[in-house]
Amino acid sequence: MNVPNDDNDSLPEINLTPMIDVVFAILTFFILASLLLTRSEGLPVNLPSAKTATQQNQTPTKLTVTIDEQGKVSLDRQRVEVSELATRVKALKGNKPELLAIVNADRAVVHGQVITVMDELRTVPGVKLGIATQPK
DSSP states (O other), X not given: OOOOOHHHHOOOOOOOHHHHHHHHHHHHHHHHHHHHHOOOOSSOOOOOEETTOOOOOOOXXXXXXXXXXXXXXXXXXXXXXXXXHHHHHHHHHTTOSOEEEEEEEOTTSOHHHHHHHHHHHHTSTTXXXXXXXXXX
């Protein structure tokens, strides 16, 4: 007669707890890495939405002009007066033939102020203008 032996009858088990810990650690790493890889190109503002908004490959030389909801103007995250904008853009442009200036205006900004900033940017030769929107 065969008597069952506890040592011979027990099946080998794989402990999944360490593997689950490793998977969660890797998942956490990728989530944090993806958050750090998003690039912010200006000060945070509430962009207006547009049906025709698309993401395009921009020229490599670009700068961002931000107009916040209080009407304050910033050039690449540094406060600047509108009267100084053309001079600062000329200095940043240097000898480059083209420069893309992206106007990042809050939807609450008065339309006339956006036009004033765009006019100031157009006085610099070789500057192309773009307006930042968010898709619907």
